[in-house]
Amino acid sequence: MKSKILAILVVPLVLLGCQRLDLNPLSEGSSENWYKNENEITLALNDLYRGALWHVESTRLYNTDRWTDDWNQREYLYDWVAGSITGEWADSKGTWGNTYRGITRANTILSSLNNAENTLPPQRLNQLRGEASFFRASFYSYLVFLYGDVPLVTEYITIDQAFAMGRTAKADVLEQIYKDFDIAIENLPLSYGKEQRITKGAAYAFKARIATWMLDYQTARDAAKSCIDLGIYSLDEDYARMFLSSTDVSPEFIFTIPRSEELTGTNMGGASFLPRFLDGTSTAQPSWELFCAYTCIDGLPIDESPLFDPQKPFKNRDPRLAELIPEFGTPFHGFIYDPGATHILELATNKTILNQESLLNSQFASYNGLILKKGVDEAYVKKRSDPNILIMRYADVLLMYAEAKIELNEIDDSTLDAINLVRARAYKVSVSQSSLYPKVTEVDQGKLRKILRLERRSELSWENRRWFDLIRWRIAEIAITRPVYALPIKAGLEANMASGDYFFPKGSAPEIDENGLVDFSAMYGTGKIRAVVPRSFNKRQYLFPIPSREVIINKNIKQNPDY
Numbered sequence: 001m002k003s004k005i006l007a008i009l010v011v012p013l014v015l016l017g018c019q020r021l022d023l024n025p026l027s028e029g030s031s032e033n034w035y036k037n038e039n040e041i042t043l044a045l046n047d048l049y050r051g052a053l054w055h056v057e058s059t060r061l062y063n064t065d066r067w068t069d070d071w072n073q074r075e076y077l078y079d080w081v082a083g084s085i086t087g088e089w090a091d092s093k094g095t096w097g098n099t100y101r102g103i104t105r106a107n108t109i110l111s112s113l114n115n116a117e118n119t120l121p122p123q124r125l126n127q128l129r130g131e132a133s134f135f136r137a138s139f140y141s142y143l144v145f146l147y148g149d150v151p152l153v154t155e156y157i158t159i160d161q162a163f164a165m166g167r168t169a170k171a172d173v174l175e176q177i178y179k180d181f182d183i184a185i186e187n188l189p190l191s192y193g194k195e196q197r198i199t200k201g202a203a204y205a206f207k208a209r210i211a212t213w214m215l216d217y218q219t220a221r222d223a224a225k226s227c228i229d230l231g232i233y234s235l236d237e238d239y240a241r242m243f244l245s246s247t248d249v250s251p252e253f254i255f256t257i258p259r260s261e262e263l264t265g266t267n268m269g270g271a272s273f274l275p276r277f278l279d280g281t282s283t284a285q286p287s288w289e290l291f292c293a294y295t296c297i298d299g300l301p302i303d304e305s306p307l308f309d310p311q312k313p314f315k316n317r318d319p320r321l322a323e324l325i326p327e328f329g330t331p332f333h334g335f336i337y338d339p340g341a342t343h344i345l346e347l348a349t350n351k352t353i354l355n356q357e358s359l360l361n362s363q364f365a366s367y368n369g370l371i372l373k374k375g376v377d378e379a380y381v382k383k384r385s386d387p388n389i390l391i392m393r394y395a396d397v398l399l400m401y402a403e404a405k406i407e408l409n410e411i412d413d414s415t416l417d418a419i420n421l422v423r424a425r426a427y428k429v430s431v432s433q434s435s436l437y438p439k440v441t442e443v444d445q446g447k448l449r450k451i452l453r454l455e456r457r458s459e460l461s462w463e464n465r466r467w468f469d470l471i472r473w474r475i476a477e478i479a480i481t482r483p484v485y486a487l488p489i490k491a492g493l494e495a496n497m498a499s500g501d502y503f504f505p506k507g508s509a510p511e512i513d514e515n516g517l518v519d520f521s522a523m524y525g526t527g528k529i530r531a532v533v534p535r536s537f538n539k540r541q542y543l544f545p546i547p548s549r550e551v552i553i554n555k556n557i558k559q560n561p562d563y
Helices: 002-016 038-047 090-116 122-147 159-164 170-187 200-213 217-229 288-293 319-324 394-407 413-426 445-459 466-472 490-499 548-553
Strands: 253-257 330-332 335-337 343-346 351-354 389-393 484-486 530-533
Touching: 038 090, 038 122, 090 122, 122 170, 122 200, 122 466, 170 200, 170 217, 200 217, 200 253, 200 389, 200 394, 200 466, 217 394, 253 394, 288 445, 319 445, 389 394, 394 413, 394 445, 413 445, 445 466
Parallel strands: none
Antiparallel strands: 253 389, 330 335, 335 343, 343 351, 484 530
16 A cells, blocks of 8 residues: 555656755746646645655654654754754754745646646636645645744745745734635545545644644634544554554544655664664663653552552553553563563573663663664564654644643533543543543643643654644743753662662652653652753744855845844
8 A cells, every 4th residue: 555655656756856955945937838637736746745845744753853852862962952053954954945845836736727727627626726725834834833934935936036035924924824724624525535635634633733833722723623523533443553664544644644665765664763682772762751751540640649660660651651662571572671681581482681771781772771662563673664654643633622722721521522532542442431541530721731731742752743842832941951861870770779779769750840841850869860961952942043045145034033
């Protein structure tokens, strides 16, 4: 299935791939000899599904997660986390150029649809218009969130016109985004059958997302509710299967971009995330902050729940935790994973081997004792992995709806139901089986806000959603100014184990604040854990810098503050 889907995208990739990525993104020549029939228009639209144009989502696996408190990577910090980005930052340049490239192509399609008026019926022409409008709205959504005010271009312009343009106010760009999404909603079908293309439901979902990003909770509420009311999406019964390379279709998927190692020659499996007993390097792994953000089975955070055991930190925890990280002492791809053991069992031979994934034996083992499990299937282990780029799924829509209702202080049964649907699925029960999962009944706005933020973090972990939440909630200045914490090196780890202070110091838990942020400073004060590397955040980084080249070549493009 995935190969067939990708084959659709290969033709426009060949046709358009030779164009330079560093062209001035505000202008592109038009074609009077193209877009005259449905096939030509569809081929052009297919190119907008290409991952390169969704740069911030698809540059690499877990692209934006690397900039969050959900991520540890030894003593290495990405530029954004180090507080050191500038107008020369590759991510800013790549996102700006590729996103405007997508906008230019969407504009070209929209401006040329009249070429096909004599060959296509109005309904089909409007459907194609809706599809192109969706992409333009989506691309501009990223730009206004990342850069603030940006040049708004909705038609052909000349090079001279491009150089005369300045930045359009974010509110005006947002108005155009909503307009484009509404055109998509009006004209797109509910489904294309087996063909995976943008639908009415996706347009509602993405409108809800940009409204949530902009804290426009009324619009977010209405768009998310409209998506829900379509009745065509549901939560996948199996949470873990959605992230496997073999999963092309799920009732929960609203928008994914398929990858194909077979067609593109690129695989997404990475040794950096695999333990040494699977020929990996354990360079990066889920953070302790994320590990401790999952609640206990009573629904309480670990600093409030009597069920939390610092020595057995997986015990009595939300089931999604064991889907993100393999539980200590359990099988993981043919071995028993245990960072606190000098030797581990190889299941195929029933023999013990030296455990290179423990700081007791190797200084290069996972610094915090955790490794990644979510999405790590056999193909991933064999470094032949090509999972979908998962950009929108139904659980996110439910949580966006709940968040909007909470922030508007319109807390009712539908608010709680949206959260409980997601939570019940985690426990593999129906929402009505309230005795089998920690049903949310809280109606206090502040307390429910914390519940929602922890729920989003647990449900959407390592799916490129956390960084956007840190930015829009304006809590990056707290989360990204705390150091990365880890287990002590060998001598300290041995001492902790001898005194009963492993995995975490006995009788202790990190503090979790009203935003769901996890603070290890008190635990660090015990001397039983170590701070690996400090992080830094400059408030200017709530916006990306405009790429220096754009500011230099166009005097009307002004840089964001403090860059």
